[in-house]
Amino acid sequence: MIKLADISHDDFFLLPSGAKVADVLEDILDHHTQYIIRCSEKEVGAVYRTSVLLREALKNGSGSLGENILVSERFAVIQEGDSLLDLLALEDHPDLIVLVNEGTVPVGMIDGLEAIRKLLHDFYGMIPGTKLSLPEYRDIVEQLEEEIFVTDGAGFILYLNPEGEKVCGVKLEEVIGKHVSDLEKAKIFTSSTTVEVLKTKKKANLLQKLKSGKTVLATGRPIFDQKGRLVRVLSTTKDVREINHLMEQIEQKNKEIKHKNQELTLLRESIFAQDNFVCKSPKMTGIKDTIIKIAPTDITVLIQGESGVGKEVVTKLIHNLGLRNRYPLIKINCGLIPENLLESELFGYEGGAFTGANKHGKLGKIELANQGTLFLDEIGEMPLSLQVKLLEFLQDREFTRVGGTQKIKIDTRVILATNRDLQTMVNQGRFRRDLFYRLNVLPINIPPLRERVEDIPVLAEYFLDQFNNKYQMNKKLAPDVIEAFYEYDWPGNVRELVHFIERIMVISDADFITRDMLPEVFGGNPSPRQTIICTDLIPLKKAKNELEAQLIKRAYEIYKSTYKVGKVLEIDQSTVVKLLKKYR
Numbered sequence: 001m002i003k004l005a006d007i008s009h010d011d012f013f014l015l016p017s018g019a020k021v022a023d024v025l026e027d028i029l030d031h032h033t034q035y036i037i038r039c040s041e042k043e044v045g046a047v048y049r050t051s052v053l054l055r056e057a058l059k060n061g062s063g064s065l066g067e068n069i070l071v072s073e074r075f076a077v078i079q080e081g082d083s084l085l086d087l088l089a090l091e092d093h094p095d096l097i098v099l100v101n102e103g104t105v106p107v108g109m110i111d112g113l114e115a116i117r118k119l120l121h122d123f124y125g126m127i128p129g130t131k132l133s134l135p136e137y138r139d140i141v142e143q144l145e146e147e148i149f150v151t152d153g154a155g156f157i158l159y160l161n162p163e164g165e166k167v168c169g170v171k172l173e174e175v176i177g178k179h180v181s182d183l184e185k186a187k188i189f190t191s192s193t194t195v196e197v198l199k200t201k202k203k204a205n206l207l208q209k210l211k212s213g214k215t216v217l218a219t220g221r222p223i224f225d226q227k228g229r230l231v232r233v234l235s236t237t238k239d240v241r242e243i244n245h246l247m248e249q250i251e252q253k254n255k256e257i258k259h260k261n262q263e264l265t266l267l268r269e270s271i272f273a274q275d276n277f278v279c280k281s282p283k284m285t286g287i288k289d290t291i292i293k294i295a296p297t298d299i300t301v302l303i304q305g306e307s308g309v310g311k312e313v314v315t316k317l318i319h320n321l322g323l324r325n326r327y328p329l330i331k332i333n334c335g336l337i338p339e340n341l342l343e344s345e346l347f348g349y350e351g352g353a354f355t356g357a358n359k360h361g362k363l364g365k366i367e368l369a370n371q372g373t374l375f376l377d378e379i380g381e382m383p384l385s386l387q388v389k390l391l392e393f394l395q396d397r398e399f400t401r402v403g404g405t406q407k408i409k410i411d412t413r414v415i416l417a418t419n420r421d422l423q424t425m426v427n428q429g430r431f432r433r434d435l436f437y438r439l440n441v442l443p444i445n446i447p448p449l450r451e452r453v454e455d456i457p458v459l460a461e462y463f464l465d466q467f468n469n470k471y472q473m474n475k476k477l478a479p480d481v482i483e484a485f486y487e488y489d490w491p492g493n494v495r496e497l498v499h500f501i502e503r504i505m506v507i508s509d510a511d512f513i514t515r516d517m518l519p520e521v522f523g524g525n526p527s528p529r530q531t532i533i534c535t536d537l538i539p540l541k542k543a544k545n546e547l548e549a550q551l552i553k554r555a556y557e558i559y560k561s562t563y564k565v566g567k568v569l570e571i572d573q574s575t576v577v578k579l580l581k582k583y584r
């Protein structure tokens, strides 16, 4: 902490109290000082500006310079060992501060404004501008809505700002000079931070209970002099109610956010339901999470999977959950449109572009998808000749109509789907490598239904409900029907399951559909899945182990019961347990 002596100057001339100014005028002129201090051995009487004194001498002659005609500057007297903080205890806002030694002899002077600037800088981290006057600085400190409580290094109270007076319910003059423990004894507050700081010489935070019943959060800070001695303790407090109020506000905001998130989840779920998307398996719930994340972006998505796995359902979800859902989702199936028509279907054409063309021209699907989403289904079927034009469009979102020369810019999101293995097609030279890399920004691979059997019961129940509603029925599936579904291979995936459920519901007379009502493929005769085909030659022992591992794992995935697995694989339950241990 800076001492006042450190920032003082000695630009003054001492004028003993009895001496006449006229008698020492020459001395004053010789010394070239800015101020003249009149003082006795007991006190500092007045401080004059030399310039004022000289002006008076010029005007009236030096003989007329009595003590009375000189107006003293506003000043305060402070001991040279005091620190900046002692300024806070001053009643008035002096323009000048006279530092005196242990007697009363002036040893230095400080500009009041300069001192307050330093004080603000040191204590409050403020770098004051040059425009404020000393009283203004004092007002700032006094108007802080924070309690300021200052003691010396032994705990004797030096200063309490008006907010502190309010908070503690005492006046500065009642407590100044008292020890902080006296205030504790008088129950003005409990557990003083000052006492804590005096003990630990470290910053302390405490909850203080005040006489008024209020609880405040007090922070005490030690202030050391250059020699590392504790010279002051500065404490500030904050009303806990205010903090509690803020905490309540934060909690309220958090609740609102949580509520909004819940609403958003419900909204998303309703979109998933509207778009008829059902899933339970970890693989598909992972895909659902990806959809939620990428839907609001414009990232190009490539959806791969066997026919009927739900590629179009996922496309609709991405569009409907995205920011373009007020604009259309335009689909074009590249596999269904003859090669020679695909270009004009996709990019449109100018009037008279080719024989038989509309003379006014026609908008292509890309233009129709402006602002919305373009869904290119069966992208693996796109002829190589068109792939370059598509690549150019994907890169710049610009294209020309067939028969046109003008570039057209379109703002659309692109989603592509295929049931072909594009990587293999690239290797075989049937799909452009550069286009593949451009498309493969975010691949979503939807697994076939047989690889996510957990979805089978939820999908089956879902379709059952749909067709019960559609046909005004009340049919149910027996648990062994679902078991039979687990065992089937579903080469047509979810599409096959939908159609199968509709068919069985319509053709069966009973309300309760049981396994024996299902076609052969679900039971008696071996299904194609039960045929094991060897495509390669491997050692018999390895092959046996591999088959055993696959069978046991697959069966357990489906039945989640060692008893059932034993029954299906026609082995003891204890063998199932042993094998599961071996292959896990």
Ligand SMILES: Nc1ncnc2c1ncn2[C@@H]1O[C@H](COP(=O)(O)OP(=O)(O)OP(=O)(O)O)[C@@H](O)[C@H]1O
Pocket (backbone or CB within 6 Å): 276, 277, 278, 279, 305, 306, 307, 308, 309, 310, 311, 312, 313, 314, 418, 419, 459, 494, 495, 498
């Ligand atoms: N997760 C799912 N929840 C509910 N229904 C689904 C789900 N996945 C697919 N379906 C239904 O299965 C049928 C086939 O789905 P979709 O047309 O999306 O498959 P696809 O992979 O695009 O097929 P293709 O490759 O033959 O075009 C549709 O009737 C669809 O509603």
